[in-house]
Amino acid sequence: MLAYSIRRLIALIPVLIGMSLIVFGIIRAIPGDPALAILGQKATPEALKQLRHALGLDKPWYTQYFSFITDLLKGDFGTSLRTHAAIRQEIWPHLAATIELSVLAMLIAVVVGVNLGILSAWKQNSVIDVASMVIALVGVSMPVFWLGLMAQWIFSIKLGWLPSIGRENIRDPVTAITNFYIIDTLLAGRIDQFWEIIRHLILPSLALATIPMAIIARMTRSSMLEVLRSDYIRTARAKGQKMFWVVYKHALKNAFIPVLTVIGLQTGLLLGGAILTETIFGWPGIGSYIYDAIQYRDYPVIQSGILLVAFIFVIINLIIDLLYAAFDPRIKYK
Amino acid sequence: MKKWLFGLVAMVLMLSIVLTGCSSSSNGEQGKKSNSNGNGGNVLIFGRGADATSLDPAIVTDGESFAVTKNIYDTLVEYKGQTTDIEPALAESWDISPDGKTYTFHLRKGVKFHDGTDFNADAVVFNFDRWKNANDENKFAYYPSMFGGFGDKSVIADVKALDDYTVQFTLRTPLAPFLKDLAMSPFAIASPTAIKKYGDKYGQAAAVGTGPFKFKEWKSKDTITLVKNDDYWKKGEPQLDGVIFKVIPDNTARLNALKNGEIDLMDGVNPSDLKDIQGNKDLQIFYRPPMNVGYLGMTVTKKPFDNPLVRQAVNYAVDKKAIIDAFFAGAADPAKNPMPPSISGYNDDVQPYDYNPEKAKELLKKAGFPNGFKTELWAMPNPRPYMPEPSKIAVAIAHNLKDIGIDAEIKTFEWTTYLDKVKKGEAPMYMLGWTGDNGDADNFLYTLLSTDAIGSNNNSFYSNPELDKLLKEAQTLTDENKRNELYKQAQVIIHNDAPWVPLVHSKPALVGKSTIKGFAPHPTGSDRYVGVYFEK
Numbered sequence: 001m002l003a004y005s006i007r008r009l010i011a012l013i014p015v016l017i018g019m020s021l022i023v024f025g026i027i028r029a030i031p032g033d034p035a036l037a038i039l040g041q042k043a044t045p046e047a048l049k050q051l052r053h054a055l056g057l058d059k060p061w062y063t064q065y066f067s068f069i070t071d072l073l074k075g076d077f078g079t080s081l082r083t084h085a086a087i088r089q090e091i092w093p094h095l096a097a098t099i100e101l102s103v104l105a106m107l108i109a110v111v112v113g114v115n116l117g118i119l120s121a122w123k124q125n126s127v128i129d130v131a132s133m134v135i136a137l138v139g140v141s142m143p144v145f146w147l148g149l150m151a152q153w154i155f156s157i158k159l160g161w162l163p164s165i166g167r168e169n170i171r172d173p174v175t176a177i178t179n180f181y182i183i184d185t186l187l188a189g190r191i192d193q194f195w196e197i198i199r200h201l202i203l204p205s206l207a208l209a210t211i212p213m214a215i216i217a218r219m220t221r222s223s224m225l226e227v228l229r230s231d232y233i234r235t236a237r238a239k240g241q242k243m244f245w246v247v248y249k250h251a252l253k254n255a256f257i258p259v260l261t262v263i264g265l266q267t268g269l270l271l272g273g274a275i276l277t278e279t280i281f282g283w284p285g286i287g288s289y290i291y292d293a294i295q296y297r298d299y300p301v302i303q304s305g306i307l308l309v310a311f312i313f314v315i316i317n318l319i320i321d322l323l324y325a326a327f328d329p330r331i332k333y334k
Numbered sequence: 335m336k337k338w339l340f341g342l343v344a345m346v347l348m349l350s351i352v353l354t355g356c357s358s359s360s361n362g363e364q365g366k367k368s369n370s371n372g373n374g375g376n377v378l379i380f381g382r383g384a385d386a387t388s389l390d391p392a393i394v395t396d397g398e399s400f401a402v403t404k405n406i407y408d409t410l411v412e413y414k415g416q417t418t419d420i421e422p423a424l425a426e427s428w429d430i431s432p433d434g435k436t437y438t439f440h441l442r443k444g445v446k447f448h449d450g451t452d453f454n455a456d457a458v459v460f461n462f463d464r465w466k467n468a469n470d471e472n473k474f475a476y477y478p479s480m481f482g483g484f485g486d487k488s489v490i491a492d493v494k495a496l497d498d499y500t501v502q503f504t505l506r507t508p509l510a511p512f513l514k515d516l517a518m519s520p521f522a523i524a525s526p527t528a529i530k531k532y533g534d535k536y537g538q539a540a541a542v543g544t545g546p547f548k549f550k551e552w553k554s555k556d557t558i559t560l561v562k563n564d565d566y567w568k569k570g571e572p573q574l575d576g577v578i579f580k581v582i583p584d585n586t587a588r589l590n591a592l593k594n595g596e597i598d599l600m601d602g603v604n605p606s607d608l609k610d611i612q613g614n615k616d617l618q619i620f621y622r623p624p625m626n627v628g629y630l631g632m633t634v635t636k637k638p639f640d641n642p643l644v645r646q647a648v649n650y651a652v653d654k655k656a657i658i659d660a661f662f663a664g665a666a667d668p669a670k671n672p673m674p675p676s677i678s679g680y681n682d683d684v685q686p687y688d689y690n691p692e693k694a695k696e697l698l699k700k701a702g703f704p705n706g707f708k709t710e711l712w713a714m715p716n717p718r719p720y721m722p723e724p725s726k727i728a729v730a731i732a733h734n735l736k737d738i739g740i741d742a743e744i745k746t747f748e749w750t751t752y753l754d755k756v757k758k759g760e761a762p763m764y765m766l767g768w769t770g771d772n773g774d775a776d777n778f779l780y781t782l783l784s785t786d787a788i789g790s791n792n793n794s795f796y797s798n799p800e801l802d803k804l805l806k807e808a809q810t811l812t813d814e815n816k817r818n819e820l821y822k823q824a825q826v827i828i829h830n831d832a833p834w835v836p837l838v839h840s841k842p843a844l845v846g847k848s849t850i851k852g853f854a855p856h857p858t859g860s861d862r863y864v865g866v867y868f869e870k
Binding site: 030033034036037039043044045047050082083084085090093094148149152153156157160163164165166167170171173176278279280281282284288289292297 | 377379381384385387388393395470473475478479534535537538551553554555556557559578580581582583584586587588590591593594596597748749750753754789790
């Protein structure tokens with residue numbers, strides 16, 4: 001298992017190199033002069049020329065790529081062209097904000113999605129089945145943008161239950177320590193603030209959870225249906241086991257493998273794809289950080305940001321692969 | 335495995351308890367709390383679309399940064415009320431030599447920077463030396479663009495302290511808009527001690543001025559928190575305990591947050607939402623006086639726009655009023671000159687080209703195009719402050735042109751590509767605009783339409799030696815009346831040559847709670863929360 005993990009980690013190196021090349025290439029293929037994007041409409045030609053030189057844009061691409069990679073290996077993410085601040089320091093609060101949101105969203109998606117899937121497979125063709133699959137279908141096809149705005153309108157403006165934007169009560173800000181506000185408020189011993197943070201998390205995490213939840217529910221259902229028809233389930237039933245335990249103990253174990261794959265992919269997608277949710281809920285996450293950078297052609301930020309997200313994506317999938325063995329003892333890694 | 339499953343089930347239970355628990359306890363009570371400003375009492379929260387880039391005003395060019403720094407720093411002189419006239423600030427008074435080359439400022443005494451150090455003549459000299467000797471146009475963009483360059487190229491030859499509270503500026507040539515330039519946000523005076531202490535981190539980790547509010551905290555792409563400066567030199571100000579700038583990228587979500595009481599004031603309102611807001615008694619609308627122009631440019635080096643008759647015909651063809659009604663929800667004034675009326679030197683006697691398709695057809699015929707012609711109309715890809723829905727406006731204009739026989743194909747590019755190509759003169763007709771920097775006529779007419787500006791901002795490649803002469807002369811005069819006379823003549827020349835169709839001066843709307851009093855948005859786009867308070 002350990003040897004396998006190490007081998008997999010080593011195999012990540014070519015993947016990451018390939019990724020960095022793609023990211024690097026795509027960014028440079030986008031039309032538009034970064035110098036102009038940074039300095040804006042009012043830039044003088046001399047200023048543009050100076051900036052292009054300062055950015056190394058007048059050098060050949062391979063020189064630019066090489067210096068980018070060597071800096072990265074030294075742990076230097078570079079400096080933002082726009083804010084002149086070190087990306088390594090700038091990026092962390094955004095990443096933490098996104099992780100906090102995605103973890104909660106994924107938790108909701110998995111818990112609700114898996115149970116919804118199980119329930120509809122168990123009671124196939126019943127009202128519950130039809131209802132939950134309709135919910136899942138609507139969930140998959142619902143534009144997050146619209147869903148988010150509607151949720152704000154109903155739960156914040158009309159009902160006044162929940163805050164509509166941000167991570168915290170702006171008038172009572174959290175002192176950032178780890179930048180995971182759930183943890184920071186507990187460290188500071190501020191239970192009232194902790195509840196505020198949870199309240200702020202509810203709407204965006206539900207909005208973010210909708211699509212993965214629906215996908216997970218549909219996946220669980222189909223995989224569960226297949227397993228429920230197998231012989232060993234009939235045997236378990238014949239022994240007089242309660243259906244609940246048959247489903248959750250015997251069937252789920254086998255049905256969960258394909259669901260796990262989907263969960264892994266969706267988690268990765270959430271990290272980078274939370275941008276719409278972040279925009280609507282004024283959530284200062286990694287998605288909006290990279291999106292802003294794209295608008296300003298902030299090359300170093302785009303490159304480092306995308307690579308970081310890609311790296312996390314790959315790591316999550318590695319973890320999922322290792323989890324397969326935990327679920328299914330027949331799978332052994334050597 | 336069994337344990338794992340048990341954990342999962344336990345988690346479900348816990349999560350559902352947490353979710354139901356907090357939503358029911360918060361029911362009503364919390365909603366009220368946020369509306370009554372909670373413990374933040376007298377703090378104003380401003381919601382906006384994007385974050386600042388740095389809080390060192392000398393190195394930024396974006397409005398979002400200036401909106402914050404305007405409250406942290408003071409300038410030597412400042413704009414009066416909602417105009418671009420000048421009044422004393424850190425300088426209590428000043429003398430100008432008859433040749434217009436020496437300015438002597440008498441500074442306010444007893445003013446301290448937020449870090450406790452003294453504001454004095456040395457601080458002023460330090461700041462100007464920092465900009466002047468920077469020699470890095472990427473970083474210090476505004477200094478060279480307003481004062482002609484760094485070091486020896488700068489119009490400012492020398493800045494010296496005559497005593498603790500007197501500073502003398504010596505200029506190489508008279509610079510008419512000098513005082514207005516000094517009132518601009520980028521030329522705010524920062525604490526020399528703080529700049530030296532923080533080095534490259536200044537503007538991110540610290541921002542120290544003499545202004546009404548002190549910088550407290552910056553959460554990137556989230557909030558910037560300023561707190562009241564109790565020692566502010568204007569007695570009784572500021573009345574607010576603090577100002578917080580909160581980033582909410584989506585316009586509708588921002589309005590939702592305002593309606594929910596999470597923010598107090600916001601910019602970037604969808605014009606289509608204005609009607610709904612007008613009917614809401616908890617909200618009020620503020621219109622920012624225009625200091626911009628949105629225009630339809632014609633590249634005069636491209637046929638057939640080299641012919642002034644064709645350009646005049648296009649001017650007669652466009653129905654500005656219909657465009658304003660349809661796309662600005664009335665939040666704009668029709669333009670007849672390349673600069674807005676709020677700027678001194680505006681020529682109100684210029685007779686606008688009215689919407690008159692018949693006259694336009696006549697002119698086209700005279701120009702030798704009785705059946706019109708085919709051309710391209712370039713439209714910006716994204717909204718700008720002076721034009722909220724460029725692609726739709728382009729369709730309206732193309733329709734107007736069709737009426738007089740001009741068949742204009744609408745083209746659009748991604749924003750930086752668009753600017754790049756327009757600057758190179760590749761577009762026959764293009765839409766663009768300009769927001770003024772210092773509220774001076776020179777910043778519109780010379781910057782946008784002089785021969786010197788070809789390659790930077792004169793995208794029509796329009797050149798008229800007579801106009802150039804007037805504009806250059808106006809730059810050297812310090813007599814405001816004489817200057818204004820020259821600018822008025824200049825506008826007549828531009829009107830007749832018609833390199834543009836000046837379309838609109840937009841008045842961007844801001845929306846705030848109806849309890850906000852004393853807020854008067856400034857044409858420059860950066861506001862100071864001095865004199866602003868919440869009605870109890």
